[in-house]
Amino acid sequence: MFALVDCNNFYVSCERAFNPSLTGKPVVVLSNNDGCFIARSDEAKALGLPMGGPAFKFRDILQKNRVRVFSANFPLYGDMSSRVMATIGDLAPEIEIYSIDEAFVDLGGFSRFGLEHHASRIRSTVRKHTGIPVSIGIGSTKTLAKAASRMAKKNPGYEGVCMLSTRKEISDALTTLKVDDIWGIGRQWNRLLETRNIRTALDYSRTPASWIRKNLHIPGIRIQEELNGHSCLPLEQVRPPKQSICTSRSFGRTVISLDELQQAVATFAGTCARKLREEGSVASMLTVFICTSPFDEPHRKYRGTRTLAMPRPSRDTISVIRTAELALASIYREGFEYKKAGVIVSGLAPASSSEREIALFTEEDTAGNDREKRLMEAMESINRRYGPAAVRIAAENDDAWKPNQAMKSAQYTTAWSDILTLSG
DNA sequence: TCTGGGGTCCTAGGACCC
DNA sequence: TCTGGGGTCCTAGGACCC
Numbered sequence: 001m002f003a004l005v006d007c008n009n010f011y012v013s014c015e016r017a018f019n020p021s022l023t024g025k026p027v028v029v030l031s032n033n034d035g036c037f038i039a040r041s042d043e044a045k046a047l048g049l050p051m052g053g054p055a056f057k058f059r060d061i062l063q064k065n066r067v068r069v070f071s072a073n074f075p076l077y078g079d080m081s082s083r084v085m086a087t088i089g090d091l092a093p094e095i096e097i098y099s100i101d102e103a104f105v106d107l108g109g110f111s112r113f114g115l116e117h118h119a120s121r122i123r124s125t126v127r128k129h130t131g132i133p134v135s136i137g138i139g140s141t142k143t144l145a146k147a148a149s150r151m152a153k154k155n156p157g158y159e160g161v162c163m164l165s166t167r168k169e170i171s172d173a174l175t176t177l178k179v180d181d182i183w184g185i186g187r188q189w190n191r192l193l194e195t196r197n198i199r200t201a202l203d204y205s206r207t208p209a210s211w212i213r214k215n216l217h218i219p220g221i222r223i224q225e226e227l228n229g230h231s232c233l234p235l236e237q238v239r240p241p242k243q244s245i246c247t248s249r250s251f252g253r254t255v256i257s258l259d260e261l262q263q264a265v266a267t268f269a270g271t272c273a274r275k276l277r278e279e280g281s282v283a284s285m286l287t288v289f290i291c292t293s294p295f296d297e298p299h300r301k302y303r304g305t306r307t308l309a310m311p312r313p314s315r316d317t318i319s320v321i322r323t324a325e326l327a328l329a330s331i332y333r334e335g336f337e338y339k340k341a342g343v344i345v346s347g348l349a350p351a352s353s354s355e356r357e358i359a360l361f362t363e364e365d366t367a368g369n370d371r372e373k374r375l376m377e378a379m380e381s382i383n384r385r386y387g388p389a390a391v392r393i394a395a396e397n398d399d400a401w402k403p404n405q406a407m408k409s410a411q412y413t414t415a416w417s418d419i420l421t422l423s424g
Numbered sequence: 425t426c427t428g429g430g431g432t433c434c435t436a437g438g439a440c441c442c
Numbered sequence: 443t444c445t446g447g448g449g450t451c452c453t454a455g456g457a458c459c460c
Contacts, residue, residue, distance in 0.1 A: 031429075032428050032429070033426085033427085034426085035427050035428060036427055036428060038428070038429095052427085052428085053427085054426070054427040056425080056426040057426085057427085059426095072428080098459090098460080099460040100460070183458095183459080184458065184459080185458085186457065186459080188456085188457065189457075189458085216457095217435075218433085219433070219434075219457085242431080243431090243432075244430095244432090245430085246430055246431070247429090248429065249428085250427085250428065250429085293427080294427080295427065305454090307452095307453075340428095342429090342430095403428090430459105431458105431459080431460085432458080432459080433456105433457085433458080433459105434456085434458100435454105435455090435456085435457100436453100436456105437452105437453090437454090438451105438452085438453090439450100439451085439453105440449100440450085440452105441448100441449080441450080442448090442449085
């Protein structure tokens, strides 16, 4: 049996863990640039504030109800997530960390304790050790566990733990589960399914497989199998190496000049290089994209994207930035108000394999590679000691296009300076 | 005035190979 | 008269997830 442990309103719960006065009050957390709602407390949901809704359109509701509004504080949420996952892992070692606020665990070995009982123990321990409330769903497939966790969250009667085991429990659950609440069914597919009058998970589970195969392809078939109790999605305890790494941002204001875009793109490229080194990978390709706001008039819209091969597979800041600059120069067009840009590195391979390949090249290349590597190591050791951007490549600069974050809470668990604000 | 960021998988179509 | 079959790789785009 699989269990899904799912943190309730995760980012809001993180804010509450350090600020108990938020308990019982409506709270929202905003995306970068204080744009959209990305987390809402139950009280905020009850006010009709939608997930992903743009904050400026709900200003009245926010003010009238004294909603507590926070800018996103991802270092805090990431650190709280690690603590939650570590606590779960202590009580259920076969764990797949699925997202920042969710983990699948295999409860197979715990049947003699009673699965629901053990799940309750996980729930109360996480609450006690981290302050984060979680809901837990148990089922014979990941998709059923997901559905169960939804029920656990929605109905207080379950006290945070819902297990689907008998045939009747499963079919009752599938009858109440709307098709677009199934894990893996999004907006487009929901629209298509509606036209066929497929409205509940039970309808979906009984739809001819040939039709699903034709219209929703392999992923659709997997969902159907999983709803019918045939597990297709195994627990992935070891995260597979990343295939691509992306760094992108919306700008705090519109950016017009190539010069400013270059600064932004170089900074994102530098971040990608650092992420590559963390991942232990090298990249063979690099993509740059720039775009205007999707809400602009059609004639003012532009999206440019360009993929280039790296001169050789690398994770060196300088060569990643250089390649990104070439790509940017080829897509930049004058006269547009750019709102967002990003760098994606792909064609990733383990760094160790590339070192062997480099050894096949000429003497100079080997020397160059070695010099790059030592330079990166030196930069990183300086930055570890003196702060994240103590030394950087001159092209990197986040002054001009930095996102706005007006209402950010302190980094209670990751910055010493911010802990002082707690006690002070 | 003001609308996030980081991923994966799948398909289709074109280039190219033998 | 009339022009195969099978494969890979790459890119772009669209779907999904959190």
